Amino acid sequence: MIKPSMLRSLHSAVSRGSSHLARRGYSSESTPERKVVVLGAAGGIGQPLSLLMKLNPLVSSLSLYDIAGTPGVAADVSHVNTRSEVVGYQGEGELGKALEGADVVIIPAGVPRKPGMTRDDLFNINAGIVKSLCTAISKYCPKALVNMISNPVNSTVPIAAEVFKKAGTYDEKRLFGVTTLDVVRAKTFYAGKAKVPVAEVNVPVIGGHAGITILPLFSQATPQANLDHDVIVALTKRTQDGGTEVVEAKAGKGSATLSMAYAGALFADACLKGLNGVPDVVECSFVQSNVTELPFFASKVRLGKNGVEEVLGLGSLSDFEKEGLEKLKPELLSSIEKGIKFANQ
């Protein structure tokens, strides 16, 4: 049963968002108009993500698109008494209208894993979905920031880049693979072992978003804690296998949806803050990069009015992390190349 105290906390979370804006020199009335589109809005991630974006006072227009089910999701979410206007769009015929004028497009469209599958096993279905959605983005909102959630992210981001290049609309500053869930997990797991308040924890996660390509840098974690090497090894493995932990626990009913919706909402909020000129917005993301020899790589990124303002370096790594970095490169490169090849077929 929902208690009045729960509703009061949710309402105060939304109000805290508004007072945070006020501290930054905005009022929700003077905050710029921002249209956010969710592609795959009726799915396991799409629905809670749509709700979280409806709670974000930086959003003025929320466009919810899916191949089916969006009228119901949009009607439901639209009753929440926050700033944004919500419109649902269903089926390919409405995709253009859904995308027009978008500032940020979030893509959680596609199939999730079942136990025993790798993220790469999703390639055959999701690559085509991402390719067609990105073709529409290049036509209807080529300037939007694209937040790619659909797996395998290590390949879907390169696919998106190739589609945009072919359409002549590619801007590397505007394309992001969402790896925030890896950071969210690393923070949670580290706080538990280090016995520090989770809200104060920061842990960069670099590389990509699959298995060993996910490399949390616990040597840079703050607040610092003197954890034994075997604890760091176990924390690293748990972060790398976090998605599988959820897939197995859901036992055939999909992969992370709620924690992913939270992570996706955090990352989209960071993009919106960057667009609005809020200084020093830094998040990890899988972007076009020259911090290593790989063409795409996740690392800390400073967000600004045009998307990526600066791809930050990796900082100093422990020997264990240096080893992890070298090990991940061949797998990450092969996933990137697979995406590029698919897009150019």
Ligand SMILES: NC(=O)c1ccc[n+]([C@@H]2O[C@H](COP(=O)([O-])OP(=O)(O)OC[C@H]3O[C@@H](n4cnc5c(N)ncnc54)[C@H](O)[C@@H]3O)[C@@H](O)[C@H]2O)c1
């Ligand atoms: N990046 C990450 O950290 C992360 C985390 C969790 C899940 N994921 C990935 O996100 C994706 C979605 O997961 P989910 O659990 O929400 O799956 P889901 O099956 O519950 O939802 C996917 C939604 O996409 C929709 N869809 C399919 N084709 C579409 C198209 N052409 N256009 C628009 N919508 C379309 C479906 O109708 C469905 O509503 C999966 O690929 C999953 O692996 C990524």
Ligand SMILES: O=C(O)C[C@H](O)C(=O)O
């Ligand atoms: O693990 C998955 O398949 C989904 C997602 O990439 C995750 O990290 O939870």
